[in-house]
Amino acid sequence: MKFPKPHTLKQIANLINCEFVGEEDFSVLGMNEIHVVESGDIVFVDHPKYYDKALKSAATTILINKKVDCPEGKALLISDDPFRDFNKLTDHFKPFKKSESAISASAKIGKNTVIQPNCFIGNNVTIGENCMIHSNVSIYDDVVIGNHITIHSGTVLGANAFYYKKRPEGFDRLKSCGRVVIEDHVDIGASCTIDRGVTGDTTIKKGSKLDNLIQIGHDTVIGEKCLIASQVGIAGCVVIEDEVTIWGQVGMTSGITIGKKAVIHAQSGISKSLEGNKTYWGTPAQEARAEMKEMANIKRIPEIFDLIKSKK
Numbered sequence: 001m002k003f004p005k006p007h008t009l010k011q012i013a014n015l016i017n018c019e020f021v022g023e024e025d026f027s028v029l030g031m032n033e034i035h036v037v038e039s040g041d042i043v044f045v046d047h048p049k050y051y052d053k054a055l056k057s058a059a060t061t062i063l064i065n066k067k068v069d070c071p072e073g074k075a076l077l078i079s080d081d082p083f084r085d086f087n088k089l090t091d092h093f094k095p096f097k098k099s100e101s102a103i104s105a106s107a108k109i110g111k112n113t114v115i116q117p118n119c120f121i122g123n124n125v126t127i128g129e130n131c132m133i134h135s136n137v138s139i140y141d142d143v144v145i146g147n148h149i150t151i152h153s154g155t156v157l158g159a160n161a162f163y164y165k166k167r168p169e170g171f172d173r174l175k176s177c178g179r180v181v182i183e184d185h186v187d188i189g190a191s192c193t194i195d196r197g198v199t200g201d202t203t204i205k206k207g208s209k210l211d212n213l214i215q216i217g218h219d220t221v222i223g224e225k226c227l228i229a230s231q232v233g234i235a236g237c238v239v240i241e242d243e244v245t246i247w248g249q250v251g252m253t254s255g256i257t258i259g260k261k262a263v264i265h266a267q268s269g270i271s272k273s274l275e276g277n278k279t280y281w282g283t284p285a286q287e288a289r290a291e292m293k294e295m296a297n298i299k300r301i302p303e304i305f306d307l308i309k310s311k312k
Contacts, residue, residue: 001177001199002030003093009061009075012042015092016085021067022075028061031089035237035255036200036219042089044082083165087175094177097123097141110147122158128184140196146184152212154191157182161198161218161236174198176218183207183224189214195236205242217254229266241276263288 009026013019029040034050034057037043043059045051054062055071063077063085070076079085103109103121110129115121120138127133128147137151140158151157157180164171178197182188183205189212194202197219204210208226216222217236224242232246235254240246245263252258252270259276269283281288 001032001090001094003028006040009077012061012089013077016077016079016088018080018085019067019078020076021070021078022061026061026075028075031086031093032059032199033219034059036197042077042086044086046082083172083174087172090175090177099123099141104141116153134190140180142179142196144179144181146182146186146206148185149182149188150186151188152190152192155188156193158196159193161195163198163218163236178202178219180204186210189230192216198236211248223260244276 007028008024009020009022009028010024012028027040028042031042032038034043034054037057037059039058039060041059042061042063043054043057044063045054046065051064051068060073061075061077063079063082065079065082067078099122102119104123104125106123107121107125109127112129113127113131115133116135118135119133122139122141124142125139127145128149130147131145131149133151134153136153138156143158161174161176163174165174176196176198178199179201180194180196181201181203185207186204187209189210191212192210192214194216195218196202200219202216202218202220204222205224207224208222210228211230213231214228215233217234219236220234220238222240223244226240226243227245229246229248231249233251235252237255238252239257241258241260243261244258247264247266249267250264250270256270256273258274261277262274263279264270264285265281265288268281268285271284274280274285279288280286282291
């Protein structure tokens with residue numbers, strides 16, 4: 001997320017009442033998670049295991065819970081609870097605004113787009129031309145929808161990221177200020193849920209088609225002309241490259257990449273990145289041909305055992 005205007009390091013430190021290391025007028029342009037940070041951004045880190053990654057990232061301001069050596073060209077915000085203070089910044093720069101009507105006055109809706117009854121269209125939503133939004137669709141604030149889009153009943157675009165910090169008293173949610181971006185000629189089935197990015201975008205690219213009952217986690221990117229069948233669950237920060245086919249009830253963990261033109265058979269479990277131009281099956285998934293050959297050999301075990309026994 002970029003701020004509406006640049007802020008100084010001192011201004012940001014005053015907002016969250018913390019100490020800072022760096023020049024008072026050091027420029028701060030926005031805030032982002034580590035996988036999408038750019039120069040000028042704040043990134044937070046609250047565990048020594050990830051200090052080095054944060055300090056060496058593209059972020060130029062590090063919100064951290066320990067005073068460490070500050071790399072050249074960067075600044076530090078020293079906080080006793082970076083997670084809490086990152087949420088404070090989200091509340092300040094992207095506060096929740098109640099919508100005054102079912103279709104917000106700030107929403108922009110293109111020519112020849114049809115919105116059926118009982119839909120909710122939030123603040124600052126943009127919907128392009130020649131779209132069909134069926135009944136009972138909820139489109140949360142800041143969602144961007146292209147042209148020639150079909151969204152079926154019961155789908156929710158822009159719900160919060162599933163991102164929590166465990167504390168002794170329970171779980172704290174990392175507040176989401178990102179967007180959902182749907183590019184042209186995408187079809188989305190009934191009762192799908194696509195979560196907004198934490199600070200960046202969850203993106204469905206041109207020409208992809210989603211069946212019913214699909215969950216897509218925060219900051220995930222679905223490439224062009226992908227085909228995703230019913231009951232697929234995709235965790236956050238996944239990259240699915242162009243022309244990937246995913247059949248029903250596939251589940252995949254966060255932070256992985258599925259290569260271009262990969263095919264994943266139904267009910268597979270994806271725990272690591274997969275190369276493109278191959279077909280996969282099983283849990284954990286492996287190339288389908290190898291998996292099927294292995295299963296065929298397992299079925300032959302009784303036969304092989306009887307053969308060995310007969311030769312004794």
